[in-house]
Amino acid sequence: DQQVKQNSPSLSVQEGRISILNCDYTNSMFDYFLWYKKYPAEGPTFLISISSIKDKNEDGRFTVFLNKSAKHLSLHIVPSQPGDSAVYFCAASSQGGSEKLVFGKGTKLTVNP
């Protein structure tokens, strides 16, 4: 039973355009969401997070949107750069609950020059 779903295994965009990565979750107890970026043979690096009390969080070129009613979040990267090419993982946790991060399967983003 996959609690965090990233339904697009891959995404390809042109440099300078917007990249939108999507994530859905099923567990209504989740109240904290994170995005991680991962290069091959390296550990994931934290990118941006959002608490369920917010619907948007922005950090430079990266913005995460949360739609609690739809149990959906998305990561927007504007403008996309070739160095953004990586696998992006969505993760979720519940502050008072499971004490663990649940990850999606990841979306491989390719930004073409």
Add this chain to the structure above:
Amino acid sequence: DGGITQSPKYLFRKEGQNVTLSCEQNLNHDAMYWYRQDPGQGLRLIYYSQIVNDFQKGDIAEGYSVSREKKESFPLTVTSAQKNPTAFYLCASSMRAGATEAFFGQGTRLTVV
């Protein structure tokens, strides 16, 4: 220079042998985690520890064992009971369990021949 260190980066073992993967952090984090990454599977939680001398099974704990005798160390032993041990193993830590971002090590690629 604070961080989380996994060693070795690459490890080869013969089938039937136990092997221990090292994970050390100097971030003074209470919580530590072990994840396994397989192609197309995302990150799956093996074990996690919220505090010294305590640890909990994750989603795929069978064939693995851990210890948490010191705050900064969380070694993972892959036993001969693990049916498919060849994988990329990631250790992570967070300030506390729950709604905080986790920081990852660089990973250990274990290959069992």
